[in-house]
Amino acid sequence: xxxxxxxxxxxxxxxxxxxxxxxxxxxxxxxxxxxxxxxxxxxxxxxxxxxxxxxxxxxxxxxxxxxxxxxxxxxxxxxxxxxxxxxxxxxxxxxxxxxxxxxxxxxxxxxxxxxxxxxxxxxxxxxxxxxxxxxxxxxxxxxxxxxxxxxxxxxxxxxxxxxxxxxxxxxxxxxxxxxxxxxxxxxxxxxxxxxxxxxxxxxxxxxxxxxxxxxxxxxxxxxxxxxxxxxxxxxxxxxxxxxxxxxxxxxxxxxxxxxxxxxxxxxxxxxxxxxxxxxxxxxxxxxxxxxxxxxxxxxxxxxxxxxxxxxxxxxxxxxxxxxxxxxxxxxxxxxxxxxxxxxxxxxxxxxxxxxxxxxxxxxxxxxxxxxxxxxxxxxxxxxxxxxxxxxx
Numbered sequence: 001x002x003x004x005x006x007x008x009x010x011x012x013x014x015x016x017x018x019x020x021x022x023x024x025x026x027x028x029x030x031x032x033x034x035x036x037x038x039x040x041x042x043x044x045x046x047x048x049x050x051x052x053x054x055x056x057x058x059x060x061x062x063x064x065x066x067x068x069x070x071x072x073x074x075x076x077x078x079x080x081x082x083x084x085x086x087x088x089x090x091x092x093x094x095x096x097x098x099x100x101x102x103x104x105x106x107x108x109x110x111x112x113x114x115x116x117x118x119x120x121x122x123x124x125x126x127x128x129x130x131x132x133x134x135x136x137x138x139x140x141x142x143x144x145x146x147x148x149x150x151x152x153x154x155x156x157x158x159x160x161x162x163x164x165x166x167x168x169x170x171x172x173x174x175x176x177x178x179x180x181x182x183x184x185x186x187x188x189x190x191x192x193x194x195x196x197x198x199x200x201x202x203x204x205x206x207x208x209x210x211x212x213x214x215x216x217x218x219x220x221x222x223x224x225x226x227x228x229x230x231x232x233x234x235x236x237x238x239x240x241x242x243x244x245x246x247x248x249x250x251x252x253x254x255x256x257x258x259x260x261x262x263x264x265x266x267x268x269x270x271x272x273x274x275x276x277x278x279x280x281x282x283x284x285x286x287x288x289x290x291x292x293x294x295x296x297x298x299x300x301x302x303x304x305x306x307x308x309x310x311x312x313x314x315x316x317x318x319x320x321x322x323x324x325x326x327x328x329x330x331x332x333x334x335x336x337x338x339x340x341x342x343x344x345x346x347x348x349x350x351x352x353x354x355x356x357x358x359x360x361x362x363x364x365x366x367x368x369x370x371x372x373x374x375x376x377x378x379x380x381x382x383x384x385x386x387x388x389x390x391x392x
Contacts, residue, residue, distance in 0.1 A: 058165040113131035135158060171228075318348060
């Protein structure tokens with residue numbers, strides 16, 4: 001059996017064997033926003049779902065100790081939830097005896113948070129300042145840098161949990177969509193289509209790649225980076241990666257290096273994917289020195305954070321031919337101003353920070369939030385706890 005056929009068979013078998021409870025997750029969710037009414041129509045059919053399949057599939061990590069052992073913890077009395085009354089009603093069975101308060105926007109959260117023990121779905125300096133009794137914040141995103149960067153979060157020892165790994169499927173597929181657009185020339189052919197031009201020479205033959213045997217460097221082999229690596233490996237690519245703390249990785253990653261090997265690995269790569277969290281150590285790591293190490297035929301794809309990139313250096317590398325192109329779902333600044341040079345470069349694909357959106361992701365997020373709500377109220381071990389010192 002060919003490699004491609006084997007991949008198809010494996011995916012088909014995995015789909016058939018997926019537990020029924022996980023299949024329910026596939027039909028809940030929405031395009032964006034905290035918890036619109038349309039999302040609740042499908043969430044209402046999932047009152048009896050538990051999160052065990054979600055935890056297993058995404059290998060969500062439990063805190064080493066129960067939350068009841070944290071200094072200052074006590075059974076919560078009031079929790080503010082980003083959403084409307086219908087979402088609160090869906091969450092209520094996970095928090096018996098707790099006053100769950102719906103807050104549709106940040107302004108409502110600021111007004112509602114005084115006296116609250118926790119907030120689900122929001123984090124801002126105003127909310128933290130107004131919520132003098134806050135002990136726990138559940139973020140709706142994987143990125144935590146803005147929240148942990150609030151001085152009071154650290155000073156008061158507020159517990160932060162996030163949605164790490166939950167958006168891995170969507171974001172990794174976004175990476176592959178950008179990669180295919182470059183490797184098959186779609187980023188050139190689509191503008192030709194708009195002009196009604198049948199231009200077979202829009203992309204030189206040598207720039208139309210077969211991906212089998214090409215090398216991808218994944219910077220940040222966490223939950224999202226692992227999902228990216230898995231898909232690249234399935235296409236026959238050689239995958240190398242970096243991570244901060246250890247050299248171990250899944251069997252489909254050929255080599256895992258530490259941060260100080262970044263430049264050496266960049267020189268090997270045909271595609272570099274940034275999936276690293278934004279921390280003081282990763283801010284600005286993709287600069288002129290880094291791009292000079294990349295092959296002039298290589299592509300750079302960023303689905304993590306814009307501030308990891310020195311934008312002026314990226315523009316220079318793209319305009320000078322130092323790298324072949326860039327796929328950017330995040331930018332610095334963000335939103336990208338209409339007059340910015342990146343918009344006009346023909347070898348750039350820009351999407352407006354939407355890689356994590358899909359018809360399924362929000363359902364997974366709210367199932368995670370409900371499970372963490374249940375655990376917090378019961379004083380159990382929490383899921384996806386952010387290390388405030390490390391920033392993720």
